[in-house]
Amino acid sequence: xxxxxxxxxxxxxxxxxxxxxxxxxxxxxxxxxxxxxxxxxxxxxxxxxxxxxxxxxxxxxxxxxxxxxxxxxxxxxxxxxxxxxxxxxxxxxxxxxxxxxxxxxxxxxxxxxxxxxxxxxxxxxxxxxxxxxxxxxxxxxxxxxxxxxxxxxxxxxxxxxxxxxxxxxxxxxxxxxxxxxxxxxxxxxxxxxxxxxxxxxxxxxxx
Amino acid sequence: xxxxxxxxxxxxxxxxxxxxxxxxxxxxxxxxxxxxxxxxxxxxxxxxxxxxxxxxxxxxxxxxxxxxxxxxxxxxxxxxxxxxxxxxxxxxxxxxxxxxxxxxxxxxxxxxxxxxxxxxxxxxxxxxxxxxxxxxxxxxxxxxxxxxxxxxxxxxxxxxxxxxxxxxxxxxxxxxxxxxxxxxxxxxxxxxxxxxxxxxxxxxxxx
Amino acid sequence: xxxxxxxxxxxxxxxxxxxxxxxxxxxxxxxxxxxxxxxxxxxxxxxxxxxxxxxxxxxxxxxxxxxxxxxxxxxxxxxxxxxxxxxxxxxxxxxxxxxxxxxxxxxxxxxxxxxxxxxxxxxxxxxxxxxxxxxxxxxxxxxxxxxxxxxxxxxxxxxxxxxxxxxxxxxxxxxxxxxxxxxxxxxxxxxxxxxxxxxxxxxxxxx
Amino acid sequence: xxxxxxxxxxxxxxxxxxxxxxxxxxxxxxxxxxxxxxxxxxxxxxxxxxxxxxxxxxxxxxxxxxxxxxxxxxxxxxxxxxxxxxxxxxxxxxxxxxxxxxxxxxxxxxxxxxxxxxxxxxxxxxxxxxxxxxxxxxxxxxxxxxxxxxxxxxxxxxxxxxxxxxxxxxxxxxxxxxxxxxxxxxxxxxxxxxxxxxxxxxxxxxx
DNA sequence: GATGAATGAGCATTCATTCAT
DNA sequence: AATGAATGAATGCTCATTCAT
Numbered sequence: 001x002x003x004x005x006x007x008x009x010x011x012x013x014x015x016x017x018x019x020x021x022x023x024x025x026x027x028x029x030x031x032x033x034x035x036x037x038x039x040x041x042x043x044x045x046x047x048x049x050x051x052x053x054x055x056x057x058x059x060x061x062x063x064x065x066x067x068x069x070x071x072x073x074x075x076x077x078x079x080x081x082x083x084x085x086x087x088x089x090x091x092x093x094x095x096x097x098x099x100x101x102x103x104x105x106x107x108x109x110x111x112x113x114x115x116x117x118x119x120x121x122x123x124x125x126x127x128x129x130x131x132x133x134x135x136x137x138x139x140x141x142x143x144x145x146x147x148x149x150x151x152x153x154x155x156x157x158x159x160x161x162x163x164x165x166x167x168x169x170x171x172x173x174x175x176x177x178x179x180x181x182x183x184x185x186x187x188x189x190x191x192x193x194x195x196x197x198x199x200x201x202x203x204x205x206x207x
Numbered sequence: 208x209x210x211x212x213x214x215x216x217x218x219x220x221x222x223x224x225x226x227x228x229x230x231x232x233x234x235x236x237x238x239x240x241x242x243x244x245x246x247x248x249x250x251x252x253x254x255x256x257x258x259x260x261x262x263x264x265x266x267x268x269x270x271x272x273x274x275x276x277x278x279x280x281x282x283x284x285x286x287x288x289x290x291x292x293x294x295x296x297x298x299x300x301x302x303x304x305x306x307x308x309x310x311x312x313x314x315x316x317x318x319x320x321x322x323x324x325x326x327x328x329x330x331x332x333x334x335x336x337x338x339x340x341x342x343x344x345x346x347x348x349x350x351x352x353x354x355x356x357x358x359x360x361x362x363x364x365x366x367x368x369x370x371x372x373x374x375x376x377x378x379x380x381x382x383x384x385x386x387x388x389x390x391x392x393x394x395x396x397x398x399x400x401x402x403x404x405x406x407x408x409x410x411x412x413x414x
Numbered sequence: 415x416x417x418x419x420x421x422x423x424x425x426x427x428x429x430x431x432x433x434x435x436x437x438x439x440x441x442x443x444x445x446x447x448x449x450x451x452x453x454x455x456x457x458x459x460x461x462x463x464x465x466x467x468x469x470x471x472x473x474x475x476x477x478x479x480x481x482x483x484x485x486x487x488x489x490x491x492x493x494x495x496x497x498x499x500x501x502x503x504x505x506x507x508x509x510x511x512x513x514x515x516x517x518x519x520x521x522x523x524x525x526x527x528x529x530x531x532x533x534x535x536x537x538x539x540x541x542x543x544x545x546x547x548x549x550x551x552x553x554x555x556x557x558x559x560x561x562x563x564x565x566x567x568x569x570x571x572x573x574x575x576x577x578x579x580x581x582x583x584x585x586x587x588x589x590x591x592x593x594x595x596x597x598x599x600x601x602x603x604x605x606x607x608x609x610x611x612x613x614x615x616x617x618x619x620x621x
Numbered sequence: 622x623x624x625x626x627x628x629x630x631x632x633x634x635x636x637x638x639x640x641x642x643x644x645x646x647x648x649x650x651x652x653x654x655x656x657x658x659x660x661x662x663x664x665x666x667x668x669x670x671x672x673x674x675x676x677x678x679x680x681x682x683x684x685x686x687x688x689x690x691x692x693x694x695x696x697x698x699x700x701x702x703x704x705x706x707x708x709x710x711x712x713x714x715x716x717x718x719x720x721x722x723x724x725x726x727x728x729x730x731x732x733x734x735x736x737x738x739x740x741x742x743x744x745x746x747x748x749x750x751x752x753x754x755x756x757x758x759x760x761x762x763x764x765x766x767x768x769x770x771x772x773x774x775x776x777x778x779x780x781x782x783x784x785x786x787x788x789x790x791x792x793x794x795x796x797x798x799x800x801x802x803x804x805x806x807x808x809x810x811x812x813x814x815x816x817x818x819x820x821x822x823x824x825x826x827x828x
Numbered sequence: 829g830a831t832g833a834a835t836g837a838g839c840a841t842t843c844a845t846t847c848a849t
Numbered sequence: 850a851a852t853g854a855a856t857g858a859a860t861g862c863t864c865a866t867t868c869a870t
Binding site: 121165188190195 | 236237317320322323324331334338358364367370371373389392399404
Binding site: 525537538567571576578587608 | 738
């Protein structure tokens with residue numbers, strides 16, 4: 001029993017991993033279930049046993065990425081006492097997570113947006129989650145008087161959008177460069193944008 | 208014949224307008240050529256007489272939007288002598304242009320990403336054009352000593368990404384709000400992000 | 415499963431048989447995959463499961479006919495010890511094979527040649543195979559001194575062409591006659607053409 | 622008037638010449654009227670002014686070739702008094718005519734078969750004309766006692782078929798060789814096939 | 829659990845033909 | 850005579866999904 005359940009779980013994982021790879025390489029719409037099945041070394045029927053539809057696989061991958069990012073970001077923020085350091089940590093963790101999962105990043109930032117009207121609302125939610133995470137933290141920091149008051153709702157979106165664009169161009173580039181090299185500039189851009197002008201050298205890259 | 212040429216041009220326009228409407232409503236992939244033809248009140252063959260493929264129609268629409276945005280932005284910047292006011296003018300013009308062309312904005316920011324790998328490179332170019340426009344202007348402003356030195360390449364992308372995200376969430380919302388209401392906050396966010404901390408109230412919304 | 419394999423094979427056969435009938439009746443180009451599917455009592459997708467393309471079905475039929483003819487011709491020749499009798503046997507077997515498979519004959523001699531540039535090279539090969547079979551045998555017979563030396567390469571083609579023409583006109587005729595009735599005349603024509611002038615039943619080397 | 626008529630005739634000719642070139646290069650079915658129009662440096666409507674349909678152009682070309690061949694063959698035969706020399710002259714003229722008009726030969730022997738059932742009856746007629754020409758002459762020669770009695774109907778077809786096959790393989794070859802080099806062997810094959818065994822050297826290739 | 833086979837709606841594209849100008 | 854524009858039926862092929870075994 002235990003064994004069979006474990007086998008089923010690992011099968012599911014293998015299908016998701018294979019689907020991720022194919023989606024990232026061919027695009028969501030251009031990926032056929034046959035290709036996913038072949039990549040997962042199973043049959044089409046086998047895939048359908050574990051997932052009810054192609055959409056469902058895609059959504060599962062989206063959730064995996066969203067959870068990965070949110071979890072890591074929140075953990076990193078929790079680990080830092082200083083308000084500004086929290087931003088810093090979250091940004092770095094996100095850059096590094098994307099950098100380490102290029103196909104997933106592609107799915108998340110490129111394919112998911114264009115996968116059709118069915119996914120738009122889900123993407124809106126996911127974007128809102130991230131922007132909201134930033135927004136709430138900005139609210140705290142404003143409350144603490146660390147930064148001047150600002151429209152944290154827009155700032156949250158803009159913050160997320162700035163990161164998005166940098167990662168997206170990296171994801172779409174034919175020959176990927178090192179994403180992390182852009183972190184310092186992006187960090188300064190984002191901190192300044194919310195009114196944090198730190199004396200140079202005061203902030204260090206954590207970890 | 209002057210008349211025939213004019214008719215041909217207007218037919219082309221009508222097809223593009225109809226295609227825009229359908230693409231925005233149904234998504235690029237879910238749009239059938241039949242729907243475009245029907246919306247343009249012509250036949251499928253008629254559409255193919257004016258455009259060689261579905262892709263070509265989409266690319267033509269993309270270029271229309273890109274040219275519209277770039278033209279307006281550059282004109283607005285040229286009309287302002289003050290360096291900071293140039294940014295301001297460009298940002299406002301872009302927000303207003305998107306606000307006034309929601310379907311085109313949707314195509315530009317959402318559908319283009321899901322239209323398949325063929326479009327990715329084209330999108331990359333378009334994004335690079337905008338980011339480059341900002342980057343070049345930032346370089347000038349840095350050279351003038353108006354703002355401190357910074358990585359203008361990343362800043363250009365981030366600037367564009369921040370705008371993108373605000374517009375994208377507006378585009379995807381079920382019930383569109385007034386996009387322009389976010390302009391002041393976005394403006395402050397972006398100016399600060401490149402080191403311009405103006406005393407509040409000094410800058411007014413032009414025009 | 416033995417059963418499933420058998421079913422799959424028989425399905426394939428049924429599709430080929432149906433396709434043969436439709437191709438022969440309507441011509442290769444005018445045959446729609448839908449018609450083949452309908453004739454095979456399956457769906458278009460079903461046909462595509464067994465064959466990757468319309469071309470592939472056609473080529474499979476071509477190979478079937480080529481193998482049938484070559485196999486029978488070679489078997490008939492092997493069964494006869496006398497050199498001249500070998501020719502005789504091969505010719506008779508080919509006439510009879512065509513006579514018994516009129517649709518296949520039509521495909522082979524009419525449709526295949528005109529099915530488009532893609533098939534030309536394949537047809538060239540098939541024609542060369544047959545002409546070569548005759549050519550090689552003529553070479554042997556020449557070597558044995560049974561017939562005088564001659565350009566066996568051209569003779570092989572001409573032999574095959576003569577047979578072709580007789581069968582082709584039979585195939586294209588509205589009301590088919592009995593093809594085999596032409597065998598004796600064709601036989602005499604071909605034997606004489608390579609220098610075999612037989613007075614009643616007696617074989618001698620001319621010249 | 623004279624001028625306009627002449628212009629119209631030459632236009633017609635130009636269309637036929639262009640169509641021949643395109644048909645031979647792309648095949649009948651794969652040739653679009655657009656291509657013919659472009660090759661003839663006119664518009665689609667212009668082509669339709671001179672010919673009512675694509676079929677009509679093809680048939681006109683077929684007739685052109687048939688008339689060319691028949692005319693030349695009959696003239697050559699008329700010019701020779703000797704019965705056997707008549708055959709010889711006809712064969713040589715046909716080989717030379719095909720050799721000098723490869724695209725037309727392709728149309729005549731290859732494309733016409735794939736042009737669809739509509740053309741089959743016409744082709745049958747054309748083949749019958751040629752075979753009949755030979756058959757009638759064979760009848761005469763038999764009547765003169767030059768050759769022994771034989772089934773001249775089948776012999777006519779076989780004669781034409783042998784020539785066909787040699788020309789067809791030449792037409793389909795990627796790199797065309799010199800068709801005429803096969804004439805002597807073909808000549809001997811055909812003469813022998815009807816019972817003419819001439820001492821070698823007696824017959825020379827005419828002019 | 830898994831698979832091969834089948835389904836059938838859907839779609840981009842082609843193209844001979846027509847016709848107003 | 851000629852043209853550009855338009856038509857619309859036709860077609861090969863794809864693919865998510867279903868299901869008997």
